[in-house]
Amino acid sequence: KNEVEQSPQNLTAQEGEFITINCSYSVGISALHWLQQHPGGGIVSLFMLSSGKKKHGRLIATINIQEKHSSLHITASHPRDSAVYICAVYTGGNQFYFGTGTSLTVIP
Amino acid sequence: ETGVTQTPRHLVMGMTNKKSLKCEQHLGHNAMYWYKQSAKKPLELMFVYSLEERVENNSVPSRFSPECPNSSHLFLHLHTLQPEDSALYLCASSQDRGQGYTFGSGTRLTVV
Numbered sequence: 001k002n003e004v005e006q007s008p009q010n011l012t013a014q015e016g017e018f019i020t021i022n023c024s025y026s027v028g029i030s031a032l033h034w035l036q037q038h039p040g041g042g043i044v045s046l047f048m049l050s051s052g053k054k055k056h057g058r059l060i061a062t063i064n065i066q067e068k069h070s071s072l073h074i075t076a077s078h079p080r081d082s083a084v085y086i087c088a089v090y091t092g093g094n095q096f097y098f099g100t101g102t103s104l105t106v107i108p
Numbered sequence: 109e110t111g112v113t114q115t116p117r118h119l120v121m122g123m124t125n126k127k128s129l130k131c132e133q134h135l136g137h138n139a140m141y142w143y144k145q146s147a148k149k150p151l152e153l154m155f156v157y158s159l160e161e162r163v164e165n166n167s168v169p170s171r172f173s174p175e176c177p178n179s180s181h182l183f184l185h186l187h188t189l190q191p192e193d194s195a196l197y198l199c200a201s202s203q204d205r206g207q208g209y210t211f212g213s214g215t216r217l218t219v220v
């Protein structure tokens with residue numbers, strides 16, 4: 001069993017829809033990262049959070065440390081949001097655990 | 109462009125070949141990393157260099173050999189690879205471990 005579980009694995013949405021991607025983890029963490037990977041392979045770090053909520057443009061990330069759960073929300077989704085979204089937790093030292101990713105496709 | 113540049117973008121090599129992957133960052137970061145991403149699997153950390161010293165080697169086979177000649181450059185030397193080594197190899201850097209990662213675009217490696 002992976003230390004980081006994401007759901008759903010695949011998600012298709014119509015342009016404009018509100019999207020939620022979930023991440024649950026089973027280890028104690030120092031921080032949680034949300035990453036975005038486009039089809040070409042490059043990865044962009046979207047958020048790093050250790051408590052509460054962060055917002056950047058149409059993206060919102062929340063974390064509940066007690067429940068060991070984080071969500072990534074995308075408001076007013078757009079086809080350019082189509083990518084794989086990866087949840088990663090940092091436990092200290094050099095230890096990162098990664099989810100397998102959620103593949104999002106936004107249809108015009 | 110993220111600030112972390114990887115070359116080549118694509119590489120096809122035979123099992124007896126020797127090749128090298130290159131990663132370069134000019135972000136002033138102190139730590140650099142090699143990750144392997146296989147289909148349908150989570151990212152796997154391979155090596156970590158902090159201030160040019162290797163601080164982590166996650167049980168990676170010896171056919172993968174990293175080199176960090178200075179804080180801006182990281183190499184992954186490959187020799188006698190196996191087909192199951194085919195994957196996307198990602199380089200990343202950070203100012204401090206666990207903080208503010210920047211990833212490169214990756215090298216898509218195919219071993220034939």
